[in-house]
Amino acid sequence: MKNFAFGAAIWLCASIISGLSAQCHPDSLEIPNNGFDEDCDGLDDIYLKMAPYFYAVEGAPFSIHFPNLILSRHPGDYVFEVITAMDGNYDGDTWQWSGNDNAGEHLVVVKVKNQNGTELARDTMTVRVSPDEAPEDMSAKKLCMMGHGFFDQGYLPIRLWNLFQAGNNPPVTFHGSKEAWGVISYIRHEGWGGYFARSFVNEPGSPFFLNGQKLNFRQYFENWVGVDETPDWVIIHLDIDDFCGYSLVAGDSLHIIDDSITNDWAINQFRIIDSIRAAAPQAKIGICMSPPPSGLESAFEDTYGPNGLNIPVLNNRWRWKKIISRLVYKNIEVYGDREDENIYIIPEHIDLDDTIGYRTNDAIHPDRDACQSEIPCGYSTIGSEIYAWMRYLQFLPPPSNAAVVKAKVFLQGPYVSGETLMHDSLRVNSLIPLQEPYSALTNFTHAGGGGGEQTTADVLAVSGANAIVDWVFVELRNAADPSEALFTRSALLQRDGDVVDTDGVSPVAFADAGGSSYYLSLRHRNHLGVELNQPKLYPANTTVETDFTHLPPEGFYSANGLNAAQRALANSRYALWGGNGLLDNRIRYNGSQNDRNAVLSTVGIGNPNNIFTGYHLADYNLDGKVKYNGSVNDRNVLLGNVGLSTPSTVLYDQTPN
Helix, strand or coil: CCCCEECCCCEEEEECCCCCCCEECCCCCECCCCCEECCCCCCCCCCCCCCCEEEEECCECCEEEHHHCCCCCCHHHCEEEEEECCCEEEECCEEEECCCCCCEEEEEEEEEECCCCCEEEEEEEEEEEECCCCCCCCCCEEEEEEECHHHHCCHHHHHHHHHHHHCCCCCEEEECCEEECCCEEEEEEEECCCCCHHHHHHCCCCCCCECCECCCHHHHHHHHCCCCCCCCEEEEECCHHHHHCCCCCCCCEHHHHHHHHHHHHHHHHHHHHHHHHHHCCCCEEEEECCCCCCCCHHHHHHHHCCCCCCCHHHCCHHHHHHHHHHHHHHHHHHHCCCHHHCEEEECCCCCCCCCCCCCCCCCCCCCCCCCCCCCHHHHHHHHHHHHHHHHHHHCCCCCCCCEEEEEECCECCCEECCCCEECCHHHHCCCCCCECCHHHCCCCCCCCCCCCCECCHHHHCCCHHHCEEEEEEEEEEECCEEEEEEEEEEEEEECCCEEECCCCCCCEEECCCCCEEEEEEEEECCEEEEEECCCEEECCCEEEEEEHHHCCHHHECCCCCCCCCCEECCCCCEEECECCCCCCCEEECCCCCCHHHHHHHHHCCCCCCCEEECCCCCCCCCCCEEECCCCCCCHHHHHHHHCCCCCCCEEECCCCC
16 A cells, blocks of 8 residues: 655745735725735735645645635735645646645645735645555445535535545445435435525424434434444535525624624534534544635626525625635634544635636636536536545544543642642642653552553643643443453543543543443542442543532442542532552551551651652642641641541542452
């Protein structure tokens, strides 16, 4: 198989198109365009935006169509410069990739300059080129696509179907309640002309409004994909109907377009995507960014103006171009970095030549290709981009089949009640080790590949609520035997209680553990551990949340039954009991093998006023100091837990060991 890796060297190309001088209009609310300088800094504000990633296939050329990248009435009046290692050349107002580069990831930089050579803006994207050969995984795939008339008209689903039949692809089935052109039963979709995002969410006629429930995707997938089956890929193309028919668009300013339109659209699109992820967490979701309006005013008005939908408020191409520009920004802002959630952006505005992609009988580029007057042309380009995205997914490494734990817990020792946070004195004093401590401690046995986890100085440099307090020990225990740990991980604990992986941010992932049920247990080196009283299902690669800080006592496993699994705090919060300095699963102030003597022996039996500084089991409040006497001493953590008047009380770890 060909090497599917990053591209290398940089190669410079440039295209020059004449320019207009900038003008300053500080009082104008209009979205800046060619000749407008909204902030009066001497530069045109042109809103250059590409996308984080673009998708291509070896041997299948694509274009970067410059007029779609910026917000300007006259994009041809600017200089566009492409910097990349990819083999390509300029063709009028586009940069055309030859299709000759190998599979891999290739960086592309686009600069926009005025005629005098002053750089006005730049943006970058990574082109992901998939191999043209067959992937190793040729198992059948299931596709669902939903949206407006782009699917309903049939050209786009049929284009995708034909591409999958012609390439080195696995068998793909198209699922949905509607047939392409109403007659092709094997090419199905959910394209609903005239539907808004809120229509799919709220209207009883929506295909996802089932059994009286909005967005009932579980039932929908059962009806149209199969019982106990979900799609592998979901394509979503929503926005055009939401905005073409939006009667509140009374002005041209950015804030009106943002506030009056995108909020309602975004809220309902969020609901749709979240509902799909809940019903099909492993499905890859492709969010199609809206294509630009037709490059000709006459063609645009034919579709959306007085001769078409008769919507006066949107009867000009420029207003629609501003809406699309805002949508590009909005989509990238919301979905541009969520691939870990199986959400991807498909930037169809990059490659679509808007002068030939729509119904343009008076196209200004009649010699560009043979489809300048045919409506399928644009759908063919969009279909190729969606296909390239799915090809890319075929060559991704197989999922790790991980169980993903997102937990929250407080340790009683460092808890600061007035802040509802724990302090991070160990971190502040550079005492937290970069490598986890549990492999060297008795009573902590790693299993299932855990052990030896390491973090970095950069992670421990983070301050604030996400600062690291200490290492913790996370276990997934056998659903049939709650005393048996099948998988363990050493993880990090933030001040706000979040348990995170060694990168200081992510939930804790247990490789090869997904798809089963486990008892979740969480322990700390000198606090008593806890364990849930019931197993939880951890679907593969799906984050499962557990908040120990608000879980009442009845939610925990009880092994000894003599005390609550956690210490009650103010405001109905709970924390792990602190003071277990002997690693014996109990807290004892008096009697043999007590934890008070662990503090005394650390500072020195003959010198009880000494202070030992360091990372130590007897540091019950985790301030980096072991103190037997004096203010803020560790002995009082013990005494406060067992009770001032009952110093012989023993508190037991409630986890079954």
